[in-house]
Amino acid sequence: MKTGQPLDEADRRLVLATQAGLPLVARPYEAIGAQLGMSSEEVRRRLDGLLARGVIRRIGAVPNHYALGYVANGMSVWDVDDSKLDELGEAVGHLPFVSHCYRRPRHLPLWPYNLFAMVHGKSREEVRGHLAAIAEVLGSACRAQDVLFSTRILKKTGLRLGGES
Amino acid sequence: MAERQQAAALSELDRRIINALQGDFPLVEAPYAAVADRLGIAEETLLARLAALLEERVLTRFGPLFQVERMGGRFLLAALAVPEERFEEVSGEVNALPAVAHNYRREHALNMWFVLATETPEGIPEAIARIEAATGLPVFAFPKEREFFVELKLEA
Numbered sequence: 001m002k003t004g005q006p007l008d009e010a011d012r013r014l015v016l017a018t019q020a021g022l023p024l025v026a027r028p029y030e031a032i033g034a035q036l037g038m039s040s041e042e043v044r045r046r047l048d049g050l051l052a053r054g055v056i057r058r059i060g061a062v063p064n065h066y067a068l069g070y071v072a073n074g075m076s077v078w079d080v081d082d083s084k085l086d087e088l089g090e091a092v093g094h095l096p097f098v099s100h101c102y103r104r105p106r107h108l109p110l111w112p113y114n115l116f117a118m119v120h121g122k123s124r125e126e127v128r129g130h131l132a133a134i135a136e137v138l139g140s141a142c143r144a145q146d147v148l149f150s151t152r153i154l155k156k157t158g159l160r161l162g163g164e165s
Numbered sequence: 166m167a168e169r170q171q172a173a174a175l176s177e178l179d180r181r182i183i184n185a186l187q188g189d190f191p192l193v194e195a196p197y198a199a200v201a202d203r204l205g206i207a208e209e210t211l212l213a214r215l216a217a218l219l220e221e222r223v224l225t226r227f228g229p230l231f232q233v234e235r236m237g238g239r240f241l242l243a244a245l246a247v248p249e250e251r252f253e254e255v256s257g258e259v260n261a262l263p264a265v266a267h268n269y270r271r272e273h274a275l276n277m278w279f280v281l282a283t284e285t286p287e288g289i290p291e292a293i294a295r296i297e298a299a300t301g302l303p304v305f306a307f308p309k310e311r312e313f314f315v316e317l318k319l320e321a
Binding site: 025 | 221226228229231235246272273315
C-alpha cells in the first residue's frame with residue numbers, strides 16, 4: 001500500500017482551513033490566504049501541489065446520493081476463490097455501476113466474504129440487477145454472496161484533522 | 166445534523182450545476198465566475214444555488230477531497246454488531262470520534278459500518294481501542310488489501 005509523506009506545516013494548515021469546504025465567495029483562495037497569512041497565489045500553488053501528489057483527489061462537490069435519487073446503496077460482498085480474486089476483482093471494478101471495489105480480509109465464520117463492490121441505484125431492484133451482472137462475471141469462482149443495503153447515514157463528515165486552522 | 170435521505174426535486178439548472186461541479190474546480194483567482202461562464206449563468210446565481218444545495222444537504226460538501234494515505238495517514242473500513250436496544254447510544258459514541266469520517270447503518274448482523282480516517286498510521290489502532298472501550302463491542306476491521314480500478318460519476 002502506497003503511503004505518502006506527512007504534510008509540511010503550511011500544507012497542514014491549508015488542509016485544516018479547507019477540509020470543511022471552500023468559502024462561497026468570489027475569490028475563495030484569497031479568502032483562505034487571508035485567514036492563513038498566505039497570498040492567494042501561494043494558496044493556489046499549494047493546492048496544485050497537493051493535487052499533483054494525490055493528497056487531494058479533486059476539488060469539487062460531494063453529492064448526497066440519496067438526494068440525487070440513488071436511494072439504494074448496496075455494499076455487495078462476495079466469497080471468491082483466492083487464486084482468482086485479483087483477476088476477477090479488476091473485471092468487477094470495470095463494471096460501470098461499481099463505485100468502489102476492494103479485496104478485504106474474511107472474518108470467519110461470521111464473515112466469509114473477501115470482495116467488496118459498492119453499487120448505487122435508484123431502487124433496490126436496479127441494484128439487484130447490477131448484482132446479477134457481477135455474479136455472472138465471477139461465475140463458479142464465487143461461493144457465497146450478500147448485499148448490505150444502507151438504511152441510515154449516521155455520519156458523513158469526511159476527513160477531519162484535529163488542531164487549529 | 167440529520168443527513169438527508171430523500172430524493173430532492175432538482176431543477177434543470179441545479180442538475181447542470183451539480184454535474185459541472187463534480188469535475189475539477191479551477192485554481193484561478195475567480196473560480197466560480199469561470200464555472201458560471203461555462204454554464205452560461207451569472208456568478209451570483211451559481212454561488213446562491215451552491216449555497217442552497219449545501220443548505221438542503223443535496224450536496225454534503227464542496228471543496229477538496231482528501232486521500233489521507235497520500236499524506237502518511239490511513240483509512241480503515243470497520244464494522245460493529247450492535248444490539249438493537251443500544252444502537253442509538255453506540256452510534257453516538259462512534260460518531261463522537263473525529264477519526265470517524267463516515268458511519269452507515271446496514272442490514273446484517275454487522276449493522277454499523279464506519280470509515281476511520283487518521284493522519285498517522287498509529288491513529289487507526291488508537292481509534293479502534295477508543296471505540297472498543299467506549300462501546301464494549303469488538304471492532305471488525307476490513308483493511309483494503311487491494312483496490313481495484315473504478316470510475317464512477319453519478320448523473321444528477
